[in-house]
Amino acid sequence: MAKELVGKPHPQSYFSEFPPESEWDVVVIGAGPNGLITAAYLAKAGLKVVLVERRYEIGGGLATEEILYPGFYSNIHAVYHMMVDYMPVLRDFQLDRHGLVWIKPNLQTAMVFEDGGSLLLTRMIEDTMDSMHKFSQKDAVAFGKAMRMWRRIAREIVVPATYIPPMSPLDISMAMQRTEVGNAMLELTEHSPLEIINGTFENDHIRALLLYTCCMWGLDPRETGLGLFVPLYLDRLMNKCYCQGGSHKMGNSFGREIIRAGGVILDSSQVNKILMKNGKVAGVELWEGRTLYSDVVISTLDPHTTFLDFIGAENLTENLRKSVEGWKYDKWSFNTLHVVSEEAPCYLPKDPWASQSFMTILGFDGLDQMLAHWDNVIAKKIDPECFGGHATCESFWDTHLVRVPPSKAHRQVSFFQMHAPYDIQGGWEAKGPEIEEAILRRWAKYAPNMKRSNIVTTNQETPVDIETRFPNMRRGSIKHGDYLPIQLGCFRPNEECSSSNTPIPGLYTAGASNYPGGCVLGGAGYLVWCFEVPDGRSDLPSHPCPLPEATLPPAHFRRRR
Numbered sequence: 001m002a003k004e005l006v007g008k009p010h011p012q013s014y015f016s017e018f019p020p021e022s023e024w025d026v027v028v029i030g031a032g033p034n035g036l037i038t039a040a041y042l043a044k045a046g047l048k049v050v051l052v053e054r055r056y057e058i059g060g061g062l063a064t065e066e067i068l069y070p071g072f073y074s075n076i077h078a079v080y081h082m083m084v085d086y087m088p089v090l091r092d093f094q095l096d097r098h099g100l101v102w103i104k105p106n107l108q109t110a111m112v113f114e115d116g117g118s119l120l121l122t123r124m125i126e127d128t129m130d131s132m133h134k135f136s137q138k139d140a141v142a143f144g145k146a147m148r149m150w151r152r153i154a155r156e157i158v159v160p161a162t163y164i165p166p167m168s169p170l171d172i173s174m175a176m177q178r179t180e181v182g183n184a185m186l187e188l189t190e191h192s193p194l195e196i197i198n199g200t201f202e203n204d205h206i207r208a209l210l211l212y213t214c215c216m217w218g219l220d221p222r223e224t225g226l227g228l229f230v231p232l233y234l235d236r237l238m239n240k241c242y243c244q245g246g247s248h249k250m251g252n253s254f255g256r257e258i259i260r261a262g263g264v265i266l267d268s269s270q271v272n273k274i275l276m277k278n279g280k281v282a283g284v285e286l287w288e289g290r291t292l293y294s295d296v297v298i299s300t301l302d303p304h305t306t307f308l309d310f311i312g313a314e315n316l317t318e319n320l321r322k323s324v325e326g327w328k329y330d331k332w333s334f335n336t337l338h339v340v341s342e343e344a345p346c347y348l349p350k351d352p353w354a355s356q357s358f359m360t361i362l363g364f365d366g367l368d369q370m371l372a373h374w375d376n377v378i379a380k381k382i383d384p385e386c387f388g389g390h391a392t393c394e395s396f397w398d399t400h401l402v403r404v405p406p407s408k409a410h411r412q413v414s415f416f417q418m419h420a421p422y423d424i425q426g427g428w429e430a431k432g433p434e435i436e437e438a439i440l441r442r443w444a445k446y447a448p449n450m451k452r453s454n455i456v457t458t459n460q461e462t463p464v465d466i467e468t469r470f471p472n473m474r475r476g477s478i479k480h481g482d483y484l485p486i487q488l489g490c491f492r493p494n495e496e497c498s499s500s501n502t503p504i505p506g507l508y509t510a511g512a513s514n515y516p517g518g519c520v521l522g523g524a525g526y527l528v529w530c531f532e533v534p535d536g537r538s539d540l541p542s543h544p545c546p547l548p549e550a551t552l553p554p555a556h557f558r559r560r561r
């Protein structure tokens with residue numbers, strides 16, 4: 001039994017109508033975006049599905065909670081939704097029926113500098129070039145030229161590949177060599193993000209904006225073999241959306257689809273063990289003592305929890321055990337300061353747009369400071385005088401987050417988020433207050449109205465808090481595992497399990513530690529249903545909902561059943 005998961009059992013009375021033993025076609029573990037998506041497809045296909053969630057709320061990283069002050073809501077995890085234009089589940093289930101509204105700001109990111117300058121990243125390449133012109137005409141032209149090809153790489157190759165099973169590096173290489181855009185992608189892939197940015201641009205501010213954008217989800221800027229994330233993240237972070245009413249609404253919409261199709265969501269419970277019979281999966285045991293029998297179990301948790309804690313090392317082949325033990329969690333986590341303030345942050349730059357951006361990067365004037373901060377994080381430190389991060393005033397975009405009497409309704413909900421080590425020297429409990437003060441000082445340097453007297457309340461969510469809330473985000477791993485070349489593509493989480501199937505009959509994996517990876521992509525949850533679970537189960541329909549042709553991957557990518 002997982003040490004982290006031992007706790008006081010819930011009283012049976014939570015679900016007195018629920019029998020101590022029951023049988024299911026499929027048990028899904030974890031109601032984050034991936035578990036919800038899988039369960040929705042399977043329930044819609046007519047299967048008897050139960051989705052087990054440890055928390056009192058479904059959604060996983062899609063969480064909007066009242067953590068600050070009564071009536072003020074914050075998105076404590078996912079805020080920036082990068083795949084709204086592509087996620088098949090949104091169209092397959094027509095989720096706008098649930099009032100799911102996406103806001104796509106034109107001004108996506110501003111980077112503000114100490115001298116009052118600013119740089120903007122907008123949805124339109126041309127508007128971004130205009131902003132870059134102030135700093136370097138040469139870079140503006142280079143951005144326009146590079147971005148036109150990078151956008152093709154993202155939209156014609158990398159994004160569609162998110163929703164098809166992983167291919168081997170050899171197959172990818174052979175497929176890519178056939179086209180101009182494929183060759184351009186192969187060439188980029190070999191390099192590190194830092195090499196690509198430095199090799200394409202000359203201005204320090206512009207380099208800093210673009211490198212931050214490419215690496216903000218925890219990419220090592222100097223790691224070679226990660227170059228394909230440069231076009232992917234630049235394109236996607238120039239098109240990110242906000243979920244009106246908070247990200248939790250997205251999770252809720254999936255939940256409604258599951259229930260509408262006859263599926264069951266068992267929240268405030270948790271899986272403690274996966275049952276095995278004759279070498280095959282036989283169901284799960286919950287912490288309150290219930291048993292759910294099923295010959296198909298889909299886990300969306302991290303590899304340690306699924307394989308070592310739930311199945312047990314003794315039931316794994318040596319290869320699988322070694323690969324799970326060698327799994328590397330994210331080297332950077334996030335530390336987030338959520339605040340309610342009297343006013344929305346008003347940043348130094350004269351350009352009024354700089355204070356109306358979806359995301360604002362602050363604290364870094366150039367590459368050296370940014371790299372120094374990331375190096376500190378890897379060395380388990382934060383220098384209170386040299387760090388930066390990104391901020392968003394959520395209530396500027398979403399007035400639904402402030403539900404208070406008119407006398408307080410002018411107040412705003414914002415956050416500042418920075419890369420941070422899980423095991424900081426001195427520990428978070430001791431260091432937390434000092435870091436909170438340093439964040440407020442730094443924020444006020446770039447947005448002078450964010451001074452203490454304007455701050456009504458704060459709540460700092462450290463990497464340790466992330467793990468406490470979600471034990472599957474071990475060491476505060478927002479992606480359930482690092483992005484290293486050996487943990488990506490068909491190697492995520494290992495060659496045997498990357499396409500969701502595992503060597504253990506009846507066990508499938510579908511969380512962020514699986515291909516295609518972390519963030520709210522919905523890829524792993526979609527792929528496990530679409531391509532894997534039905535194998536050998538002739539009783540399952542081939543696809544629960546008609547898929548419009550536009551949502552299907554290009555024909556040469558599709559796998560035949």
Ligand SMILES: Cc1cc2nc3c(=O)[nH]c(=O)nc-3n(C[C@H](O)[C@H](O)[C@H](O)COP(=O)(O)OP(=O)(O)OC[C@H]3O[C@@H](n4cnc5c(N)ncnc54)[C@H](O)[C@@H]3O)c2cc1C
Nearest residue numbers: 030032033034054060061078079080270271511512519520
């Ligand atoms: C601070 C922060 C900010 C982020 N910001 C963004 C963002 O802006 N955009 C973005 O795209 N991504 C963001 N992410 C990443 C994103 O939230 C995750 O990568 C994503 O939620 C992973 O989805 P998942 O379904 O695989 O797993 P999760 O969302 O982790 O869901 C797993 C679920 O399993 C449950 N669980 C755990 N143990 C058990 C058990 N034993 N039994 C039953 N249930 C269990 C958990 O409670 C959880 O609900 C952020 C993450 C963090 C931490």
